[in-house]
Amino acid sequence: MSKKIFIKTFGCQMNEYDTNRIFDSVREIGFTKTENLEETNVYLLNTCHIRDKAKEKVYHEIGRIKQNFSSKKKPLVIVAGCVAQAENEEMLKREPYIDIVIGPQAYHKINDKIEEYLNKQKKIDETEFDAISKFNYLDNIKNTSTKISSFLTIQEGCDKFCHFCVVPYTRGPEYSRSFAEIINEAKILSENGVREITLLGQNVNAYNNENYKLSDLILEIEKIKKIKRIRYTTSHPMDMTEDLIDVYNVSRKLMPLIHLPVQSGSDRILKLMNRKHEIKDYIKIYEKLKTINPKVEFSSDFIIAYPGESEEDFAATLELIKNINFINSFSFIFSPRPGTKASNYKLIDKKISVKRLEKVQKQLFDNQIKMNKALEGTEIEVLVENKTHGNSKFFGRSEYMTSVIFDGNYQDVGNVIKVKIKSSNQNSLFGESINNSEQRVA
Numbered sequence: 001m002s003k004k005i006f007i008k009t010f011g012c013q014m015n016e017y018d019t020n021r022i023f024d025s026v027r028e029i030g031f032t033k034t035e036n037l038e039e040t041n042v043y044l045l046n047t048c049h050i051r052d053k054a055k056e057k058v059y060h061e062i063g064r065i066k067q068n069f070s071s072k073k074k075p076l077v078i079v080a081g082c083v084a085q086a087e088n089e090e091m092l093k094r095e096p097y098i099d100i101v102i103g104p105q106a107y108h109k110i111n112d113k114i115e116e117y118l119n120k121q122k123k124i125d126e127t128e129f130d131a132i133s134k135f136n137y138l139d140n141i142k143n144t145s146t147k148i149s150s151f152l153t154i155q156e157g158c159d160k161f162c163h164f165c166v167v168p169y170t171r172g173p174e175y176s177r178s179f180a181e182i183i184n185e186a187k188i189l190s191e192n193g194v195r196e197i198t199l200l201g202q203n204v205n206a207y208n209n210e211n212y213k214l215s216d217l218i219l220e221i222e223k224i225k226k227i228k229r230i231r232y233t234t235s236h237p238m239d240m241t242e243d244l245i246d247v248y249n250v251s252r253k254l255m256p257l258i259h260l261p262v263q264s265g266s267d268r269i270l271k272l273m274n275r276k277h278e279i280k281d282y283i284k285i286y287e288k289l290k291t292i293n294p295k296v297e298f299s300s301d302f303i304i305a306y307p308g309e310s311e312e313d314f315a316a317t318l319e320l321i322k323n324i325n326f327i328n329s330f331s332f333i334f335s336p337r338p339g340t341k342a343s344n345y346k347l348i349d350k351k352i353s354v355k356r357l358e359k360v361q362k363q364l365f366d367n368q369i370k371m372n373k374a375l376e377g378t379e380i381e382v383l384v385e386n387k388t389h390g391n392s393k394f395f396g397r398s399e400y401m402t403s404v405i406f407d408g409n410y411q412d413v414g415n416v417i418k419v420k421i422k423s424s425n426q427n428s429l430f431g432e433s434i435n436n437s438e439q440r441v442a
Helices: 013-029 054-068 082-094 107-120 131-138 179-192 214-221 242-250 267-273 279-292 311-324 350-374 434-441
Strands: 004-009 042-047 076-081 100-102 124-126 149-153 196-200 229-233 257-259 297-299 301-304 330-333 379-387 394-397 403-407 416-424 428-433
Touching (some): 004 013, 013 131, 042 054, 054 076, 054 082, 076 107, 082 100, 082 124, 107 124, 179 214, 196 214, 214 229, 214 242, 242 279, 279 311, 301 311, 301 350, 311 350, 330 350, 350 416, 379 403, 403 416, 428 434
Parallel strands (some): 004 042, 100 124, 149 196, 196 229, 257 297, 301 330, 403 428
Antiparallel strands (some): 379 416, 394 403, 416 428
8 A cells, every 4th residue: 555645734823733743743654745635545634623614614525535536445534633622423423434533632643543443444533632642752753844934832722711712622731842842843943944933832821841931932942043033822811921021022033923812802701701811901911012122013813793792892892903903813703612611602693793893804904904004115024935836926924924925036035034015905015125126226
């Protein structure tokens, strides 16, 4: 049997990191990565359970695989990730085409489970929480990512139990990886050609291992010469500690965009959500950070039309968005996740929900357009990631994660360069590298 694996990934950055590490793992038993679905022997779907209809997406994908392989031998079909964790037994009963379900804390067992299935042809459900064994295993397998900007998981799980969130049930309790192993992996990534590292966790700023905190990690990674930029996501306001805030005063590589989900501008709704912070706490964090580093900008997540949200509550969210001037943010209508406390709450009328979402997104988009417009005619620093597909342009990101499309040179890839911004739209900036401009003038 040839050994080729095809993985399709849904959802968060942590799933992208997990997918890359699954590739690193199955390489140990002779599998190679394929982008050609038709030639795969193992099809793995890495799933996300945060958004509505996540489960149905899985069945839709499995139906597509069935169709593709209707006239030839089926591949071994694995459903991994958070949907697998939450819906494991039901999936194996409902869809016989699925051979293995494996949860996000069991990826260290994936090689054994693949070989076990190939030997016994018996369906496998592997969804135990075992984050310690998972990371101990992965720490011994080299991370082969070569992307200019790469993810590095430092923490998994969450102990907050927000009433809308499924993470504590699909990723388990908070677990922080070894400080030394994270630094070692960061060094390996830097040698692979990675120039920007985004530290990941469901509650990343709750990182705590042997008294090392996220602030310690940032300052230690900063010492790695080849790493030019550091980011982290996703944070909780309750864990935005003084030591982490202070890093924005001293670090030269930590980017000034802070993704700090507030979810609502109303204290009443935050209490219903069990968020454990109030708007005054959030504003205090914002003011401290802007004082020590005026370059800092905030992005956030907003749940719109949470059960019980009144017009007054919604108005408070709009007001907060205007006052903080959030950029690069995400907003969604509340969708109940099975097993969470909020799944039993009465939903707000769909027409009202859609109308509120439109208002919030217009304000967020206006904020982004205004910021991008203000950059026209200026020079900004851009980390160049690659050349755009089918184009002579190059792609990179600003300090604030905004996409930048520009005229440049291959030697710029992997470097932070100055780009003169000529135009913009809601999502992107367009310009020309200063080096390119100078060469043309010469």
